[in-house]
Amino acid sequence: MRRIVILAEGAFTLHRAKTATGVIRYSKDEILAVIDSTHMGKDVAQALEVPLGEGIPMVQDIHEALRLKPDTLMIGIAPQGGALPASWRWQLLTAIEHGLDIISGLHTFLADDDELREAAEKKGVTLWDVRRAPDQTRVAQFTPHRPGSHTVLMVGSDCSAGKMTVALELERVARQRGLDGAFLATGQTGIMISNDGLPIDHLISDFIAGMVEEKVLEMSNAHEWVFVEGQGALTHPGYSPVTLGLIHGSVPDAMIFCHLATAKTIDGYERCPMPSLSRLIQINEDAINWIRQDGQCKVVGLALMTVGLSEEEARVAIQQAEEETGLPTTDVIRFGAEKLMDALQQHFSTR
Known part of the structure; x- marks a missing residue:
C-alpha cells in the first residue's frame, strides 16, 4: 500500500x-x-x-x-x-x-x-x-487459448472512450458473481492500478501482437475470464496501428464497444467525423475475423460514456444506441456493468 x-x-x-x-x-x-x-x-x-x-x-x-x-x-x-x-x-x-x-x-x-x-x-x-517496455522478441503465433477460458477485449470509437473503466468494472462484477476474472492492463493508468500489464504504445509494431498474445495466454491459463483493456481505435488517424495489434494479439472471444455519447468527430481531428455506431462495430468485428475466420467473435454489448448529460438525457442516449445497434447498452459508471456481464454470459452459454 x-x-x-x-x-x-x-x-x-x-x-x-x-x-x-x-x-x-x-x-x-x-x-x-x-x-x-x-x-x-x-x-x-x-x-x-x-x-x-x-x-x-x-x-x-x-x-x-x-x-x-x-x-x-x-x-x-x-x-x-x-x-x-x-x-x-x-x-x-x-x-x-x-x-x-x-x-x-x-x-x-x-x-x-x-x-x-x-x-x-x-x-x-x-x-x-510505467511505459518502459519489456524486452521484445515475440512475434504472434496465433496460439489457441485454453478451452473454456473467455477473453473479452474492450474496443472503441476513440481514445478516452472508457475502455479501461469498462474492463475494470466487468472484472469487479465477474468477481461479485463468483467468477474467476482478471484485468489485463495495456496502458499506463491500468498498469499503475494493477501493478502489471503491457505498455502497448511503447512496443515495436512487429511485436505488439506477439507480446499481447503471450500475456493473454498466460492469464487465460490461470483465469476463467480475462478482460483486456483496449487502446485507441481502428478509425483513429494516429493510433489505429496499436489497436489492430491489440485485436490480433488478444484474439478475443467477444468484444465490448466503448463510445462517448456526445462525440461527433475523433477528438482533436475535426475533419474525421464519427461513423455510425453500427459501422464502427462492423469494422471491429471484421478486423478480428480477418484472422479468426470462424465469425464467432462479436461485439456483444455497448458501453456509453454519458458524462455531461443529465440522467434523463443519458437514458435517452442509451435507448437510442440500443435501437440502432440491437445491443444491450449502459453507462457502467452511472448504471453499473451488470447488463454487459449478463450479455457476455449469455453469449458464451449459447456457443
Whole structure:
C-alpha cells in the first residue's frame, strides 16, 4: 500500500488528467492529495464536479502535500507527446529530496533524465517509468487459448472512450458473481492500478501482437475470464496501428464497444467525423475475423460514456444506441456493468 500524492498542476480535469482520475477511482493505494494550485481549497469531487474523490484535498504544491506524509509522487497526466512539463521539474526534485518514489506514465522516461536520475540515486528512491517496455522478441503465433477460458477485449470509437473503466468494472462484477476474472492492463493508468500489464504504445509494431498474445495466454491459463483493456481505435488517424495489434494479439472471444455519447468527430481531428455506431462495430468485428475466420467473435454489448448529460438525457442516449445497434447498452459508471456481464454470459452459454 503506497501513500500517494498526484501531481496534476494546472491540468486536473476529467479529460486532461484521466491518469489521475483512473487511479483515484480504482487504485488500492491510499491517495492523499492532488497537487493543482488552480483548485486549491477544494476536494477532488468539487474540482471535477463529479462524485469522485470526495474528501481528497486539492493542494497548492509539493510542500503542502508533504505535510500528509506521502511515500510516492505520481504524475497524473499523460499528454499527447508525453513530455514532462518544464514547470513541474522542481516539484519532482523536491519530492525526491524528501525520499518519495516517483511514478510516471509519460512517454519521456524520468530515469533517462540525468538530473532526476542522479537525484534519485543519491536519495535511494525509485523512478518507475510505467511505459518502459519489456524486452521484445515475440512475434504472434496465433496460439489457441485454453478451452473454456473467455477473453473479452474492450474496443472503441476513440481514445478516452472508457475502455479501461469498462474492463475494470466487468472484472469487479465477474468477481461479485463468483467468477474467476482478471484485468489485463495495456496502458499506463491500468498498469499503475494493477501493478502489471503491457505498455502497448511503447512496443515495436512487429511485436505488439506477439507480446499481447503471450500475456493473454498466460492469464487465460490461470483465469476463467480475462478482460483486456483496449487502446485507441481502428478509425483513429494516429493510433489505429496499436489497436489492430491489440485485436490480433488478444484474439478475443467477444468484444465490448466503448463510445462517448456526445462525440461527433475523433477528438482533436475535426475533419474525421464519427461513423455510425453500427459501422464502427462492423469494422471491429471484421478486423478480428480477418484472422479468426470462424465469425464467432462479436461485439456483444455497448458501453456509453454519458458524462455531461443529465440522467434523463443519458437514458435517452442509451435507448437510442440500443435501437440502432440491437445491443444491450449502459453507462457502467452511472448504471453499473451488470447488463454487459449478463450479455457476455449469455453469449458464451449459447456457443
